[in-house]
Amino acid sequence: MREIKLTLPVSEEQVRALNVGDMVLLSGVLYTGRDAVHKHLYEGKSIPVDIRGSAIYHCGPVVVKTESGEWSVRAAGPTTSTREEPYQATVIEKFGIRAVIGKGGMGAKTLKACKDFGCVYLHAVGGAAQVLAETVQKVRGVSMLEEFGSPEAIWELEVKDFPALVTIDAHGNSLHADVAASSEQKLNEVLGTKK
Amino acid sequence: MATNPKGPMKTPPAVPATHQTLFETLLELIRMTSTNLPPDVRKSVVDGLEKEKAGSAGEYAMKVIQRNIDIACGVSQPLCQDTGSILFFVKTPVGYDQISFAEVAEAAVAKATELGYLRQNSVDSITGQNSGNNLGPGTPTIYFEQHRSEDLDIRLALKGGGCENVGAQYSLPDSRLGAGRDLEGVRKVVLDAVYQAQGKGCGPGILGVVIGGDRSTGFSYSKKLFLRPLDDENPDGRLAELEKRIMQEANSLGIGPMGFGGNTTLLGVKIAALNRLPASFYVSVSYMCWAFRRQGVKAAANGALKEWIYK
Numbered sequence: 001m002r003e004i005k006l007t008l009p010v011s012e013e014q015v016r017a018l019n020v021g022d023m024v025l026l027s028g029v030l031y032t033g034r035d036a037v038h039k040h041l042y043e044g045k046s047i048p049v050d051i052r053g054s055a056i057y058h059c060g061p062v063v064v065k066t067e068s069g070e071w072s073v074r075a076a077g078p079t080t081s082t083r084e085e086p087y088q089a090t091v092i093e094k095f096g097i098r099a100v101i102g103k104g105g106m107g108a109k110t111l112k113a114c115k116d117f118g119c120v121y122l123h124a125v126g127g128a129a130q131v132l133a134e135t136v137q138k139v140r141g142v143s144m145l146e147e148f149g150s151p152e153a154i155w156e157l158e159v160k161d162f163p164a165l166v167t168i169d170a171h172g173n174s175l176h177a178d179v180a181a182s183s184e185q186k187l188n189e190v191l192g193t194k195k
Numbered sequence: 196m197a198t199n200p201k202g203p204m205k206t207p208p209a210v211p212a213t214h215q216t217l218f219e220t221l222l223e224l225i226r227m228t229s230t231n232l233p234p235d236v237r238k239s240v241v242d243g244l245e246k247e248k249a250g251s252a253g254e255y256a257m258k259v260i261q262r263n264i265d266i267a268c269g270v271s272q273p274l275c276q277d278t279g280s281i282l283f284f285v286k287t288p289v290g291y292d293q294i295s296f297a298e299v300a301e302a303a304v305a306k307a308t309e310l311g312y313l314r315q316n317s318v319d320s321i322t323g324q325n326s327g328n329n330l331g332p333g334t335p336t337i338y339f340e341q342h343r344s345e346d347l348d349i350r351l352a353l354k355g356g357g358c359e360n361v362g363a364q365y366s367l368p369d370s371r372l373g374a375g376r377d378l379e380g381v382r383k384v385v386l387d388a389v390y391q392a393q394g395k396g397c398g399p400g401i402l403g404v405v406i407g408g409d410r411s412t413g414f415s416y417s418k419k420l421f422l423r424p425l426d427d428e429n430p431d432g433r434l435a436e437l438e439k440r441i442m443q444e445a446n447s448l449g450i451g452p453m454g455f456g457g458n459t460t461l462l463g464v465k466i467a468a469l470n471r472l473p474a475s476f477y478v479s480v481s482y483m484c485w486a487f488r489r490q491g492v493k494a495a496a497n498g499a500l501k502e503w504i505y506k
Contacts, residue, residue: 001250023255036323062276062314074311075276080357080395104357104395105454125259125453126357126397127275127486130266149325150315151276163259165252165455175252179456180393183448187390190444191383193373 005161008099009053012118015098018166020173024122025161029140030055030101034079036152037144041095042087048143049156051095055122058084058102060151062129063139071139073157075129078103081121089113105167105176114170121168123175135162204319205330207305208298217296217498221303221349228351228490229278229312231268233505235425236462236487240264243399243452243459253457260452260485275486277355278313281335284422286348288496293339299498300337304329313353338415350491350504352421358400358484361392362417364410367476376476378437381406381466382444388480389445389461394454397484401425401463402441405479408469413479420465421483422491424505429466438464452485462487 001023006014008028018024031049033041033056041047062075081088081102088106091097092113099119100110103126114120124132140156167175210218232240240261247254267274281304287293305328307313317326317334329335342348365384367376372387374380385404392400403420405413429435441464451457462485471477491504 001252001255021252060276060314062273062278062311064311075273075314077276079277080360082395103397103453104393123453123455125256125263126394127277127355127484128259128263129273129276130270131259131263133272133276134266149318149327151325165255167455175456176393176454179450179454182456183390183393183450186448187386190386190447191372 008055010098011053012098015118015120016170018120018169019171020166020169020175022166024164024166026055026122026164027160027162028054029156029158030057030162032057032059032061032153032155032157034058034060034152035083036148037154038084038087038091040144041091047154049141049154051097053096053098055099055101056091056097057157058100061133061155063150063155071142073133073136073139073155076133076136076157077127077129078124080104081106085110092117092119101164105174111168111172111174114168115172118170120166120170122164123167124164132162135159204324204326205328207302207328207330210299210302214295214299214498217299217494218303220492220494220498220500221300222306223500224349224351224490224492225303225307226271226312228353228488229273229307230271231490232264232274232487233490235505237264239425239462240485243462246458247452248457251457252455253451253459256452256455257459273312273314274488275355275484276314277357278316279353279355279488280359281313281329282352282354282418283335283337284350284352284419285337285339286342286344287339288345288347289341289343291341291496297337300335301330304335338419345496346501347494347496347498348491349494350422351489352418353488354418355397355484355486358396358482361396362414362481363388363391364414364480365478367478378433381478382437382441384478385441385480386444388482389450390448392482393450396482397486398450398454399452399459399462399485401483401487402461402465403481403483404464404466406466406468407471408477408479409472409475410477412469413477414481416467416469417479417481420467421481421487421489423465425463434466434468438466
């Protein structure tokens with residue numbers, strides 16, 4: 001596997017140079033956004049932060065306020081991405097994000113949007129909340145906390161060497177589609193069924 | 196915990212002085228469950244890592260998983276940010292006051308949420324408002340039963356939403372899969388559930404499978420199966436054999452850790468059977484993620500911790 005270091009925000013060219021199977025280490029500022037945020041953006045509503053060129057992270061972190069009044073991320077693994085499938089393509093197009101980070105992969109609409117607009121899907125290791133929280137250097141801010149609650153808010157996180165695997169690239173390739181196809185073939189062999 | 200701007204919707208019950216010991220035991224049980232995986236699960240993760248090819252994406256995922264387990268335990272913070280459905284399985288002495296126990300458990304859950312051992316994870320299904328302290332209709336869930344012992348047996352499982360979403364219930368016969376009302380049919384639908392889940396349930400996963408029952412008893416019992424140690428042997432030889440076969444066949448599908456491809460798709464399969472109605476034949480499959488948070492304590496009736504169950 002290739003290991004590639006990237007600093008957010010990234011250019012379209014940088015994103016198009018990535019391929020399925022590349023391991024990336026992300027630094028810079030990324031934004032959490034899950035169900036409520038995606039629905040909100042899809043409906044054409046605005047948010048108070050500019051996410052263009054950056055990454056949206058499907059994550060509902062555990063965040064606490066320390067005694068000095070600073071936010072501190074205690075756990076920050078990815079949530080299942082398919083729930084955003086109806087919205088993601090529009091969000092990639094309208095808000096110019098270059099990477100979607102999550103887990104479990106995404107479907108055909110997102111795959112096409114990644115190809116058309118220059119974006120990649122980065123798969124973080126689900127459940128690895130501590131490994132990923134350790135990469136968070138600072139919470140730069142939070143938006144929509146009041147409206148959506150803590151897990152659904154937009155947390156602006158400064159990260160260093162956040163590890164993830166490219167599983168959908170900007171060339172129309174998807175590791176998820178490949179594994180689904182090969183495992184289906186294997187399943188049919190095991191069950192003795194033909195398709 | 197980030198405070199809920201509108202404040203918690205339900206005030207946690209006050210804990211009387213007589214129940215302070217139980218409160219502390221439950222709080223410690225929640226902390227341990229959320230931050231420290233039991234030894235049987237750790238061992239199966241190590242075994243899974245050894246089966247992955249060097250330099251593969253599957254090996255990469257297993258290494259991150261292993262590192263995560265170690266960090267969470269070291270810093271005493273949630274292993275996974277989705278601290279999940281809070282499922283208590285409690286056996287109490289005959290005549291024990293279960294109403295008070297439930298109140299103390301709610302107070303402990305609210306405190307654990309405040310301390311960041313649990314995420315704010317209880318959402319009003321109509322308004323979308325987060326209750327802020329994990330209390331609300333249906334949360335936490337406590338399954339009580341009585342046993343003929345003077346002690347309390349309190350077990351806790353935290354089950355994240357990602358793996359809950361890939362659970363499946365089949366009604367046999369299933370013509371799509373050619374699955375009839377026999378163990379061969381059960382095998383087919385369970386393997387289909389593994390295939391459908393792909394990596395979305397944060398595999399390598401553990402399956403709790405119940406053959407029979409009705410739609411609710413099947414699913415609730417399938418979760419209770421997660422209390423079995425991963426390395427135990429099913430006392431029913433027919434089911435023990437089915438567990439081994441499904442384990443081997445599921446791992447041959449090549450879905451691998453996180454669905455990245457690889458040899459470790461499942462860490463365990465636990466199967467039980469309940470009687471059914473002549474008209475029904477359900478197979479209920481609960482999928483537990485690798486972040487298999489389950490712990491338990493034996494405690495005196497006053498709540499004093501006697502010993503950890505999974506050690």
